[in-house]
Amino acid sequence: MKEKILNALKSKTFFAFVCNIVIMVLIIGITAFSYDSPDDFYNSLYICQYHNYYNSEINYIFATITGSLQYILLNFNCFVLFQILLSCAAFSSLTFIFADKFGKAKSLVFTLVLNILFSFDHYSYILSSKTAALLLTAGVLMTLNAIRNKKYSLPFWVGLAEIAFGTFLCFKYFFVGLVFFIAFFVGDMIAKRKYKLQFRKFFWYFRPFILVFVFIVLIGCGLEYYSYSVNNANTETSGMYKYSTLTDKTDDNAFPNYSDYQEELNAVGISSANEYELFVDGYYDENNGLNNNALEKVAEIQNKENPYNFFVDAGALFSDAWGHITGFDSYLIIFVTIIVVMAVFVTVHKKRFAFFPVLYFVVGFASCMYVRYAMDSSAYTMYGVLLMILSFTMYSFDFEHFKKKEFKSMADMNKSTVLISIAVLVVLCVCSCVSYFFHLSPVEYDKKPSDLYTEVERHPENYYVLDPVTAKEYISYTDNYIHPLWGFSSDFLSNVDGFGYLHQKNQLVNRNLSTNIYEAVVDGRNVYVIDKNITFIKENYLNQYYGNDDSVIVYKDEKEFNGIPIYSVDRVK
Numbered sequence: 001m002k003e004k005i006l007n008a009l010k011s012k013t014f015f016a017f018v019c020n021i022v023i024m025v026l027i028i029g030i031t032a033f034s035y036d037s038p039d040d041f042y043n044s045l046y047i048c049q050y051h052n053y054y055n056s057e058i059n060y061i062f063a064t065i066t067g068s069l070q071y072i073l074l075n076f077n078c079f080v081l082f083q084i085l086l087s088c089a090a091f092s093s094l095t096f097i098f099a100d101k102f103g104k105a106k107s108l109v110f111t112l113v114l115n116i117l118f119s120f121d122h123y124s125y126i127l128s129s130k131t132a133a134l135l136l137t138a139g140v141l142m143t144l145n146a147i148r149n150k151k152y153s154l155p156f157w158v159g160l161a162e163i164a165f166g167t168f169l170c171f172k173y174f175f176v177g178l179v180f181f182i183a184f185f186v187g188d189m190i191a192k193r194k195y196k197l198q199f200r201k202f203f204w205y206f207r208p209f210i211l212v213f214v215f216i217v218l219i220g221c222g223l224e225y226y227s228y229s230v231n232n233a234n235t236e237t238s239g240m241y242k243y244s245t246l247t248d249k250t251d252d253n254a255f256p257n258y259s260d261y262q263e264e265l266n267a268v269g270i271s272s273a274n275e276y277e278l279f280v281d282g283y284y285d286e287n288n289g290l291n292n293n294a295l296e297k298v299a300e301i302q303n304k305e306n307p308y309n310f311f312v313d314a315g316a317l318f319s320d321a322w323g324h325i326t327g328f329d330s331y332l333i334i335f336v337t338i339i340v341v342m343a344v345f346v347t348v349h350k351k352r353f354a355f356f357p358v359l360y361f362v363v364g365f366a367s368c369m370y371v372r373y374a375m376d377s378s379a380y381t382m383y384g385v386l387l388m389i390l391s392f393t394m395y396s397f398d399f400e401h402f403k404k405k406e407f408k409s410m411a412d413m414n415k416s417t418v419l420i421s422i423a424v425l426v427v428l429c430v431c432s433c434v435s436y437f438f439h440l441s442p443v444e445y446d447k448k449p450s451d452l453y454t455e456v457e458r459h460p461e462n463y464y465v466l467d468p469v470t471a472k473e474y475i476s477y478t479d480n481y482i483h484p485l486w487g488f489s490s491d492f493l494s495n496v497d498g499f500g501y502l503h504q505k506n507q508l509v510n511r512n513l514s515t516n517i518y519e520a521v522v523d524g525r526n527v528y529v530i531d532k533n534i535t536f537i538k539e540n541y542l543n544q545y546y547g548n549d550d551s552v553i554v555y556k557d558e559k560e561f562n563g564i565p566i567y568s569v570d571r572v573k
Helices: 002-010 012-030 038-049 060-070 078-102 104-124 128-149 154-169 171-191 199-231 235-250 259-267 273-281 292-305 310-326 330-348 351-375 378-395 410-438 450-458 468-476 505-510 517-523 536-546
Strands: 463-466 496-498 527-530 552-561 564-572
Touching: 012 078, 012 104, 038 060, 038 078, 038 128, 038 468, 060 078, 060 154, 060 199, 078 104, 078 128, 078 154, 078 378, 104 128, 104 330, 104 378, 104 410, 128 154, 128 171, 128 199, 128 378, 154 171, 154 199, 171 199, 171 351, 171 378, 199 235, 235 292, 259 292, 273 536, 310 330, 310 351, 310 378, 330 351, 330 378, 330 410, 351 378, 450 552, 450 564, 463 468, 463 517, 468 496, 517 527, 517 536, 517 564, 536 552
Parallel strands: 463 496, 463 527
Antiparallel strands: 527 564, 552 564
């Protein structure tokens, strides 16, 4: 028993987990742990608080698992907690892979480089697409390492599981992982001159790659298709999925001017410029023109106004990269590190090994173009692709083929290598820390509408409906937004709703209110509107679609907290 414990403590698995758990705890402890984007907050809110598992971004299987466990782990936001744990597992997998191929000493150096460059951003700013990119990187390399060792044991299946979870969080990155899988195979084939083999022998070399590749494709696409089928199983879920997909598309580009497309917008139910302004702000009304048909039309117009152009997108990509360079952020440090690693790779290897960095650079550029087109996000695009480029380049090192020059003995070489490694790690760590704290944006607590929160919480009998623009500010200062790992209380936003797509129908029914939020606002008792912006446009809309001949719907100013008014909406004869 003692021997087994000692062997376990000496194992590569234990080494990998200890290294990365320590790094994770340290980074979360010293950084401003927060959301990178409001998207993950809303995903966690819908999945963990409302237990709504239908989503165009997050796979239904993952949402169901997360939402179900939320009933048990009440003190944590399971959506965020799982991302942290999965990220730690993925970083540990990368360490395991490096240790398995190069030994623990070199693995420690590679691990520290990756964590210094990516962990600060990864753990301190939670984002599901970044977690997906990390999981896919680790998963693909785990499967490739299994092929190299010709051992399809537990690490291989762990790699497949990481790929599956990566697709759960962002399916668009799945194809990037596949392309890097192919790039490694091609590079490995060239470096080892496998293309010179006779067909029969080449087939036996090629067979495990193609079988594993097909297996991965079937798993990833199969899981995504299942989620798609569930999301479109009935009218309600299909509408929600369609809305989520369309908003992802329309939010990527500027909304077109109403005057330029008035006839087309009128044809789908938007009758005026004021109504269109509400639509742009996030108002949704299935009974009238502010619906999915209007979103489809806007998406169509945006595609017309912004046709895909390779050279324009390539220019935008280089512009993004130049912005990171001039801004001296973490991506500049990553760019420099990748260039240095690739230069070292080409220098110390035989010429045929130079295909690896060339392939990774070409594939990386193509992947950035694809992901930028699919997700329209420069920062998130580069994070995942740069992580893959660096990880795959490191894994492709072959120390057996180093050119042994300038060293009288291997001992001298090792001493020099250790000193250089320490110096590089220190420089990277200092630069990353400076960059992180230089770009740190702390929460401005003086802008928090604390009095408004108190008023809403003190009156659970009232029902408050948020203007969509006001809702963004209201949500961004809630405790659950500021502290992502905190679990949602049972009464969190229980008496708060909005004019957007999703509504708390259970709350509306329990309060004997109409499930149409506009009717609930106009005719319901103890229903109030929180709106920081001008209100006459909303009054006009309500009068047009929910008014009658013998009264006028008006916003009546009731109270004001932290510069944000609370209105009652009444029919005045």
